[in-house]
């Protein structure tokens with residue numbers, strides 16, 4: 344959910360003191376944060392023209408942030424989903440909650456008209472087509488959330504909107520709704536879903552291709568591993584070299600820009616990748632550490648040794664991809680086009696602290712699963728083994 348003011352103030356105060364931000368006034372002991380504004384982000388403010396927005400999905404990860412922001416901007420929001428994920432989360436907040444399934448039942452969309460549709464959950468072109476049965480001709484703008492996994496050659500440094508895209512493997516039905524087919528052909532199907540959007544909504548489409556989305560509500564642990572692990576303290580296995588590049592986008596930056604794209608009627612194709620200025624993996628890890636007090640220490644272990652130990656990039660060393668060979672461009676993609684159209688990024692300190700705060704509210708079992716590396720992240724046990732093997736090698740080499 345969007346960070347409320349109290350959480351935000353708590354986050355900023357904690358991060359501010361951790362990294363020594365100047366000009367952050369101190370609160371007296373016991374003083375209620377709400378009574379004295381410390382530092383607040385720019386107020387949201389109302390949009391000039393309120394829009395009638397349909398959000399497909401809207402209750403998972405970046406969707407809820409879109410809903411909150413769109414409502415704050417004064418728009419009328421309708422949701423369409425199966426009512427399985429966080430049912431009732433927006434009861435009384437959104438104008439309408441339509442229930443259906445993009446696989447096979449989009450009848451709840453019949454006869455409806457919208458200024459804008461934001462399509463979050465779709466990978467399969469069939470989903471675009473199923474929704475278009477009722478929406479094509481009845482909307483003024485269709486925004487499709489795609490992915491940078493659409494790019495076929497991730498060795499290219501500076502991948503931009505004109506770079507080559509994945510071609511679906513031969514023999515795969517492009518209109519399949521089989522979850523296994525969809526999961527196994529993510530990039531290729533997203534490319535075709537983008538094309539389906541362009542066919543169904545000619546001249547009124549926007550395709551947004553985010554890289555790794557991070558922040559509160561992300562249960563994949565792909566970024567969350569780092570705040571959770573670093574908050575535990577001790578020796579932390581860090582990937583390869585401190586100067587390796589690193590990119591991601593906070594789900595709230597993505598969501599808010601998506602709504603602003605709707606307001607500005609920006610059509611076309613955009614990468615959505617943060618931050619504005621190149622970030623290194625050590626900047627990320629020390630930035631995360633700045634919001635903690637556990638005294639984590641990083642040990643940088645070269646990629647050659649990580650490979651010997653079968654430590655996987657992305658899955659075990661989350662966020663990180665080797666900046667060599669076929670993944671040389673993975674963390675050096677180009678987002679200048681969207682930045683020129685108003686995409687902005689929160690400071691890493693805010694993303695890191697909010698993610699950690701959210702992680703701490705997760706059920707105990709989920710938090711344990713994170714530290715065990717059950718979803719993504721190497722996990723404490725394997726991390727200790729790899730560090731021990733590395734120290735033994737270093738000692739033997741002396």
Ligand SMILES: NC(=O)c1ccc[n+]([C@@H]2O[C@H](COP(=O)([O-])OP(=O)(O)OC[C@H]3O[C@@H](n4cnc5c(N)ncnc54)[C@H](OP(=O)(O)O)[C@@H]3O)[C@@H](O)[C@H]2O)c1
Pocket residue numbers: 399400401402403404405406407423424425426427428429443444445446463464465466488489490491552553554555556557
């Ligand atoms: N996570 C990343 O790092 C990343 C990176 C790049 C791109 N992306 C893309 O980002 C997009 C946004 O994902 P999100 O999880 O943040 O979106 P979201 O809108 O927050 O959550 C997914 C929504 O889809 C709904 N849904 C799932 N299956 C459905 C179906 N068959 N019919 C109707 N609704 C259905 C879910 O509700 P119900 O379960 O109630 O139906 C839920 O509301 C995805 O397209 C993903 O490919 C993600």
